[in-house]
Amino acid sequence: MLKRTIFFLIILVTLAACGPDITPTPTLSPTQTIPVLPTAISTSVPTQTPIPSATPTLEPTIATTVPTYPAAGYGPTNFPTGVDPLTGLAVSNPDLLNRRPIVIKVENLPRDARPQFGLSLADIVYEYYTELGGTRFASVFYGQDAKEVGPVRSARFFDFNAVQMYKGVFAFGYAYADLFSAIMNSDFYNRVLLEGTGSSPALFRVQPNGPNYLMVNTL
Secondary structure, three states: OHHHHHHHHHHHHHHHHHOOOOOOOOOOOOOOOOOOOOOOOOOOOOOOOOOOOOOOOOOOOOOOOOOOOOOOOOOOOOOOOOEOOOOOOEOOOHHHHHOOOEEEEEEOOOHHHOOOEOHHHOOEEEEEEOOOOOEEEEEEEOOOOOOOEEOEOOOOOOHHHHHHHHOOEEEOOOOOHHHHHHHHOOOOHHHEEOOOOOOOOOEEEEOOOOOOEEEEOOO
16 A cells, blocks of 8 residues: 555656646736826916006196297387396386386405395396406396395496496495595486485495495395
């Protein structure tokens, strides 16, 4: 019995060795899913919403009136009512043109007397040499008034020309003896304005504790 069993086992082993070569089939791993890229990639930039800006405030328009002025100008005579013959401009108060022009002597040197008072309101300002290279002004007021004109200084012989040319009133701060005598014997002696004479327009003093300027109010 033992011999038969051993023999049967030998036969089985021999048959197994002679059988076909069977290669085991490998187990495949699960297929990985590859993401599919989109066929077109958008390259557009998102539209930015602009930040509202402040609305600028427009400056108000100032209406300017351009006076009608003839191409040939005015004068030398028959000026229209209300037109200053010394400037050719209309005046705000035509009654001023019914008076005489006022010629006022105004200081220019020394420099600490500057800026002068009222010169910007004069119709005409003459600057002329006096002596030692100094100058003074003869200011003519007609179409406008000024409450303060000065500092008023002494007269010179040149002033005869300005006063007689405009047939004006003359305001000054005295003069040396010979010149003062000539003025008081001139054809305009009764149109002289001096300090302390009660004349009109009157001369007056300002800043009594300072420069003590002599001034004229043309009103």
